[in-house]
Amino acid sequence: MHVLMFFLDGVGLGSEDADRNPFFRAHLPALRTILGGELPHLRRRRIEAANGICLPLDANLGVPGLPQSGTGQTALFTGKNGARLAGKHFGPHPYSTLRPVIAEHNIFKQFLQVGKKPAFANVFPQRFFDYLKSHPTRTSVTTFSCMASGVPLRVYADLEAGNGISADITAEGWKTLGHPDAGIISPQEAGRRLVALAREFDFVLFEYWRTDHAGHAQSMTEAVEALERFDGLLDGVVGALDGAPITVVMTSDHGNIEDLSTKTHTRHPVPLVVAGKDAARFASALSGRRRRSSLCDVTPAIVEWISPHTPSHT
């Protein structure tokens, strides 16, 4: 079984209110189809449909204050409670004392240790690598995880070859990154490329941060556009799956975009959406771990799903 994972930064479960929550303003046919025509919100946290399920994950991790990306993504991508270990929510970059934890326990490394092939689908511009030379600790949890485990970070040549996806999905931003001739692709084409990667690799991650950006900007226009573009990608994914043994998993590190009445993160639960013919089985394996699932349960569940009964590296 392969997993195609979407990490959307700053997406929580909000109220069913189109004035605050762009999920109820945007046109999201692919996500709605996966969830049987519905979308989750604070009073409808669980959805079980024929094509997919949604369940809530706690992102507060037993720590007061507003969740942040450094500690939340540590929990999400290692299974270790980054906020508890750091004694606070911290971000956007990994908290210094968590770097060894991430290097040791990140999901990419866990797969490599059991002989599985992981990939990070995002493509990074040269500017990113230049910046890291002078700011080596300013990585995200995901890029640091790749660097610590030897998973290659994809570059412009991969984008041109169709072997990677731009962080903005369509690659239109590359015009301003020194590549005026970069080919723009549709969100659907990006989705098809991700499915092709997920056929080749056991675990493929794509990270989308425009959702968190739109939440901080409190911009309904930007938020709706970011969500609709992602939904187009999802449409391409669903159309390309064609019965392939690929489970699609989507989740986030903390709330933000679901409440545009505030520019900060929120303490809302985040949705975990699973699509694919085995979605219900995956979800019950995950939620069977604890009465109330949290970000910490995602990596162990994915590792067990792809590589059953391999003792996770803990």
Ligand SMILES: [Zn+2]
């Ligand atoms: Zn943020």
